Amino acid sequence: MLALHHTHAHPVSARLSRFGAASVLTAAAVAAPALIPGALSSAQAASLATHALDVAASKQGAPYQWGATGPYRFDCSGLTQYSFKRAGKKLPRTAAAQYNSTRHIAASSRRIGDLVFFHAGSSASSVYHVGIYAGSGRIWHAPRTGATVRLERIWTSSVWYGRVR
Template identity: 80%
Template structure:
């Protein structure tokens, strides 16, 4: 009996009240990695929400929150609030993430701006918000904001 047929037979025997419980037990065994992907998506969504909640907070070089941020301070703070620790600098954060392509980027991935071909050329980081936009702490005199990605010189990393 194939897995979907077996699942269907089990569900018909269990009745409607137990469908959700059965799915919670059966789906992870049918889709290896599904639980990990769901956990990563939840983490990223939480971090993105934290970053968005800091809209309007002033930029301050070296600041890690909760009221002032530099770029990597915002990402560090956002993921810490979501339950994951990141290194302090943008370059170190790049080194600690799983690198993904632009085609496979997801909301909540980190977006690393670079000026060369090595990790040491990373100079800025934000959190991908979808639609080609990021939440970030841009520069002195600016505030945390949602902004369109302005260059193609970016790499993506998944926490």
């Protein structure tokens, strides 16, 4: 898209011949997600998730408080909501609603920054806890009353994964 910043005025056809149709089509494909509200390229989604993870990690030691959404106290879904909001993406308030708003993925497809949902049954309404995947089987989360935001190993196999879109 360098031609758009060129000092000489060239008609569009000159731009096409200069950069080649393939380059223009490639540029359009890369730019298209920015034109569709709510759509993210995989690179943008990864950057968003990494930024959210960094925000959550920066809250290490913040006390748990039921219903708290930050910036100094959090419950589990308050931490994830706060972290993704700072990264530029709005999430619903509760863990179950966050589960319903993500793209569900297999454990084998999980990536750093994906959400990890703990559940006690087979339906979305059984989701009772959420954290942000940090890699190596660990999450950043606000665990419970009397605890603080921390990095911890996933302690059960009763989890589902979701990717914020």
